Amino acid sequence: MKKIIYLDNGATTMAAPEVVQVMNKYHSEKYGNASSLHRLGREASMAIDDARRTIAKSIGAKETEIIFTSGGTESNNFAIKGIAFANKGKGKHIITTKIEHDCVLNSCKWLKEEGFEVTYLNVDKEGFVNPDDLDKAIRKDTVLVTVIHGNNEIGTIQDLEKLYAICKKHNVYFHTDACQSYTKTEVSAKHADLITLNAHKIHGPKGVGVLYIKKGTKITPVAHGGGHEFSLRSGTENVPGIVGFAKAVQLAMDRKHVAYMAKLRDRLTEGLLEVPGTILNGPRGGKRLCNNVNISFKYIEGEAIGTHLDSEGICSSTGSACSSKSLEPSHVLMAIGMKPEDAHGSLRLTLSRYTTEDEIDKALEVLPNVVEKLRKISPLTRVIKRVL
């Protein structure tokens, strides 16, 4: 079998060996229920406290502001629905953007059916929200603004400080989904009232996330039960997952790998842009996630590129309609004003700190051949050859 080159770290990452090691202990030795009074229970409870401290510290929050959940989707649902329901006395208006993750967009869509109004902010051609647009969109009955921090498809990093200042001025809660940006750029409790974090994008386990909730925030729990997580999120704690999450944070919170990833990202980006008929989607430099490359190859289709790459052992993803259940091209690429036919040819390659230079070189060797092969059989290439 070919050696796998994993360039889909935006989808999920390999759990770090140190993470797996510590989790094993909490699966098979220290497996107590954190609510139990006996020693195994106490050990589990203390392990959760430690993990909570680590994660709180990583974003400059208090321990009691960190709520463990089952992941990014749950945290986003909790933030949006929890704030909407707790504050509907004030109003029923929510503001978000056109480039959010589906779990945010679909939570908003569901709230619309419950009588809420939703405003979707536009973004510019690099995916940035204009703070003035937000300022103008806030109304008296606005209860929540939610904006993704680092975009999962095109890597755009929003200026949370500016957006939060506007929300504060109007006294409106501000939530951000920081699943992709956490440990890759600064994520700080100073820049939002609620922050979604998750473990499996940062070499932690799947099925664990956090919602940071600033002290004093009026929010309704979504999961009711035995009063876990300060009565905000009931359910027996996923102790191995929580401990593994904290280990992953410890390994990455100093962000020492960011410059390395950014270097590889730029090398891959520049190499791919040498192929004729390519477009970089999203911004360049420090305002882009250090591990994200998203390029459209004209005249061919992204899923076909991905399948060819897969047969060469390279894992990637695409914003093409063919990869989605809806048969619509990526809403993010549409929002930055891309033509549908170019969105179909988009390929996302996302790196990690484990990605090597050799792997990038191999991708740069394989990809142009795949592109050429597909363009040879594409009827669109003939028409446009003159332009190339």
Place this chain on the structure above:
Amino acid sequence: MGEIENADGLGKVGNPVCGDVMWVYIKVKNNKIEDVKVKTFGCVAAIATSSMMTELAKGKTLEEAEKITNMDVAEALEGLPPIKMHCSNLAADALHKAIEDYRNKKKKKIIR
């Protein structure tokens, strides 16, 4: 896969906005499809159906080829995921258009 120069018939289906385009080229001799080639913009399912269609159509009479359906192509591939049935399974349509194009061209020649 590819194109035939001086083809006797050309059939185009699909649209780049939707994500699938097929151009089918045919060479006809003694009422039979002597050669058939296709160029495809689309996902692997679209490429696979295009390729399978050429396998099914080659050597057939025009009447036989006209009877090939998109479903026949999908069945020859031992099925397609339901979501791909509609968007990526256009190859037989493109073939029929190529045959129609061939017949139209022939009619024009006779009239002249």
